[in-house]
Amino acid sequence: MHSIKVGDFSIRHTIESAQPITFFGDEKGDGSGVAYPLGSSLIEVEQRGDSVAYGAYGPIGRRELAVEITRRFGLRDDMKRIYASIGTDAFMRSAIRNYGGMRITRNDPWETALCFVISQFNNIKRIRGIVKRLMAAYGREHAFSAGSVNLSFREFPTAESIANRSADELMLHGAGFRARYIRSVAREWSDGSGFGKLGGMRYADAKEELMKLDGVGDKVADCILLFGYGRLEAFPTDTWIKRIVEHVYFGGRKQSIRAIHEFADERWGGYAGYAQQYLFHSGRLMKTGKRRAAPRIVAAASV
DNA sequence: ACCCAGGCGGGCG
DNA sequence: CGCCCGCATGGG
Numbered sequence: 001m002h003s004i005k006v007g008d009f010s011i012r013h014t015i016e017s018a019q020p021i022t023f024f025g026d027e028k029g030d031g032s033g034v035a036y037p038l039g040s041s042l043i044e045v046e047q048r049g050d051s052v053a054y055g056a057y058g059p060i061g062r063r064e065l066a067v068e069i070t071r072r073f074g075l076r077d078d079m080k081r082i083y084a085s086i087g088t089d090a091f092m093r094s095a096i097r098n099y100g101g102m103r104i105t106r107n108d109p110w111e112t113a114l115c116f117v118i119s120q121f122n123n124i125k126r127i128r129g130i131v132k133r134l135m136a137a138y139g140r141e142h143a144f145s146a147g148s149v150n151l152s153f154r155e156f157p158t159a160e161s162i163a164n165r166s167a168d169e170l171m172l173h174g175a176g177f178r179a180r181y182i183r184s185v186a187r188e189w190s191d192g193s194g195f196g197k198l199g200g201m202r203y204a205d206a207k208e209e210l211m212k213l214d215g216v217g218d219k220v221a222d223c224i225l226l227f228g229y230g231r232l233e234a235f236p237t238d239t240w241i242k243r244i245v246e247h248v249y250f251g252g253r254k255q256s257i258r259a260i261h262e263f264a265d266e267r268w269g270g271y272a273g274y275a276q277q278y279l280f281h282s283g284r285l286m287k288t289g290k291r292r293a294a295p296r297i298v299a300a301a302s303v
Numbered sequence: 304a305c306c307c308a309g310g311c312g313g314g315c316g
Numbered sequence: 317c318g319c320c321c322g323c324a325t326g327g328g
Contacts, residue, residue, distance in 0.1 A: 018309075120310040126326060176324030181311080217311050238309040256318080280309075
């Protein structure tokens with residue numbers, strides 16, 4: 001295990017805020033860490049105080065691993081600057097106080113796309129279940145043994161491996177009416193049309209490009225841009241965010257999605273994505289009354 | 304038994 | 317455009 005020191009970081013709040021990494025990672029019971037597959041390696045991360053310990057099983061090199069951890073958990077984000085930028089009202093400052101250190105994770109674009117296509121009109125528990133079953137069915141399996149340690153895990157399924165499946169087959173894993181969206185997006189993604197270029201495009205253009213996909217609308221496109229491409233100006237507006245923004249900033253008056261986007265852009269600009277995550281997490285925990293919700297262990301790959 | 308979930312596409316006025 | 321509807325499934 002290697003270790004680095006990081007300030008203003010909470011792996012627990014980051015994981016519990018239900019970003020893509022939690023959809024396929026195996027969380028430690030106390031929220032202090034997570035294990036997740038990256039290609040043919042299994043990455044482990046654990047926080048102890050202000051230091052982050054990490055390690056990996058598999059071929060990933062030490063340098064590559066350090067880059068991965070830093071990127072995946074947004075450890076280069078300037079939180080002081082972000083807090084100052086978005087913490088312009090009491091509600092947001094309270095969210096920052098309660099969940100400070102929560103970062104926007106940077107995940108693989110395809111994996112993010114799949115997770116959030118599945119997320120539509122669905123609940124987080126079931127989203128995780130569906131993703132897990134897809135991983136079990138289509139993810140390449142890897143096994144490691146070193147001394148007394150034996151472990152196996154599966155990769156996240158590639159777009160190609162899902163594109164070849166029929167919608168009917170995908171339904172068997174509980175995907176429901178999203179099965180045809182999953183298949184369609186996987187086909188487009190594996191067609192080599194190159195969603196890599198989205199990283200270099202203007203935000204509005206990249207979003208428009210994503211929304212051409214069958215099953216990707218305004219909200220899912222923003223999730224892919226935020227969590228998959230690190231576009232911090234994206235402001236995914238789901239039912240939670242809509243309710244919270246209406247309640248906190250519009251005195252409970254109903255707003256259109258468009259109006260909420262305009263508001264977010266004007267108020268939080270380039271860090272709207274961070275504002276969204278703090279709103280989402282604090283709002284959701286308030287509603288469910290689970291201010292200190294303990295994460296469920298969804299372990300399949302145990303060490 | 305019900306109700307709803309990190310929406311989306313399609314059809315309508 | 318804005319609104320309304322149906323949608324597979326399973327956990328609470």
